[in-house]
Amino acid sequence: MNNQPDSFHPRATPSYPIKTQQFLQQLGIQHPILLAPMAGTSTPELAAAVSNAGGLGSLGLANASAEAARLAIQQTRALTSKPFNCNFFCHQPPQRDPATEQAWINYMAPFFQALGGEAPGTLKPVNSSLIDNQPVIDMLLQEKPAVVSFHFGIPALDVIKQLQHAGIVLLASATSLAEARIIEAAGIDGIVAQGVEAGGHRGIFNRDIDPAIGTYDLVRLLVTHTHLPIIAAGGLMDGDDIQQVLALGACAAQLGTAFVICKESAADPVYRQRLQDPAYQTTYITASISGRPARGLMSAWHSQVDQPERPALSSYSYIYDLAKQLHALASKQGNYDFAAYWAGSNVARIRNLNATELMHTLIDELHQAKTKQSANS
Ligand SMILES: Cc1cc2nc3c(=O)[nH]c(=O)nc-3n(C[C@H](O)[C@H](O)[C@H](O)COP(=O)(O)O)c2cc1C
Structure with missing residues (x-):
């Protein structure tokens, strides 16, 4: 087992606020930095590098079968003996409506035709929900990863109890105080406060209701009105940002976009290049890709698909299937x-560093920002 990679470089541990220290102890980690779980982008290598540097690595397993998720957990364990997080989606199983689905397929058909292809006749889901996925729950109870987190909602109370009884620390995303209260009432151990700046899918429980609260305001709100540890997420890119959310009362910060570019991620070369290209760096939220709102780099989804005549969206994640087929067709022709x-x-x-370098940089910056703040106060 390789617990200390070549680049292992223990950082001085800054003295964190007492509630951060308690939370770090609960998670079994050294620094208040969590890698955001990123389905399709995070890898065992990325998660392990973050955990080995003293943060909490994460695997985004929403699109994995029970066996694929088990394999990813085992691969991560081969690279680190430190704790890491496994993340799953908990959306309510969709009420499918054939007429709405057909209207969406018809609307998207010209985009396929323009690329010499044909829109799919029927759609299938891309991501599963832990809410109706007993094989994944059974696998988690066997594998017992240190941390499991939920997005888009939370599982049933008996599942929460079983996972905690197995010694797993549970976290869940909230985008509003109402969602945070549901999480707290369910006995979950910590809340990821996901602000509207965040990359990827909004964690809203109901896809049609989005309060769009910014990260800093959401942290203040949840720190004031809940008793759970708050992990800030959304738009945080450096140690100064992390220090700011800690100063607002968050126990830790969760960063996604900052890590997408790391060589350990599964991001493809065009994704890496566009992340650094000012022509694409304006981000937008659209629900047209998957059926749920998500923030991403400027693309044809924003400029061409999201037109006023766009029909109503059908169920998440069925239209994601169509989006993936359209991207597959286009990318074969060099169109991304x-x-x-x-x-x-x-x-x-964004900074072009590998995951270990980025972790070390974030920890050093956080340390400096803390020292600067103490000197000024
Ligand atoms: C590429 C990418 C994929 C993501 N996938 C997931 C996911 O599978 N599960 C999840 O809970 N959050 C996911 N998110 C959202 C993150 O958990 C987090 O809220 C977000 O990255 C924070 O904002 P930032 O990207 O500005 O750091 C994803 C974010 C990105 C950028």
Whole structure:
């Protein structure tokens, strides 16, 4: 087992606020930095590098079968003996409506035709929900990863109890105080406060209701009105940003976009290039790609698909299947304008470092920002 990679470089541990220290102890980690789980982008290598550097690595397993998720957990364990997080989606199983689905397929058909292809006749879901996925729950109870987190909602209370009884620490995303209260009432251990700046899917429980609260305001709100540890997420790119959310009362910060570019991620070369290209760095939220709102780099989804005549969206994640087929067709012709290149609103501050270097940089910056703040106060 390789617990200390070549680049292992222990950082001085800054003295964190007492509630951060308690939370770090609960997670079994050294620094208040969590890698955002990123389905399709995070890898065992990325998660392990973050955990080995003293943060909490994460695997985004929403699109994995129970066996694929088990394999990813085992691959991560081969690279680190430190704790890491496994993330799953908890959306309500969709009520499918054939007429709405057909209207969407008809609307998208010209985009396929323009590329010499044909729109699919029927759609299938891309991501599963832990809410109706007993094989994944059974696998988690066997594998017992240190941390499991939920997005788009939370599982049933008996599942929450079983996972906690197995010694797993549970986290869930909230985008509003109402969602945070549901999470707290369910006995979950910590809340990821996901601000509207965040890259990727909004964690809203109901896809049609989005309060769009910014990260800093959401942290203040949840720190004041809940008793759980708050992990800030959305638009955080450096140690100064992390220090700011800690100063607002968050126990930790979760960063996604900052890590997408790391060589350990699964991001394709065009994604990496566009993350650094000012022509694409304006980010937008659209629900047209998957059926749920998500923030990503400027693309044809925003400029061409999201027109006033766009029909009502059919169920998440059935239309994601169509989006993936359209991207597959286009990318074979060198056209990457239909890709889902998720990114947060502060992507222009991305730095091209590997995951270990980025962790070390974030920790050093956080340390400096803390020292500067103490000197000024
Ligand atoms: C490429 C990408 C994929 C993501 N996938 C997931 C996911 O599978 N599960 C999840 O809970 N959050 C996911 N998110 C959202 C992150 O958890 C987090 O809220 C976000 O990255 C924070 O904002 P930032 O990207 O500006 O750091 C994803 C974000 C990105 C950028």
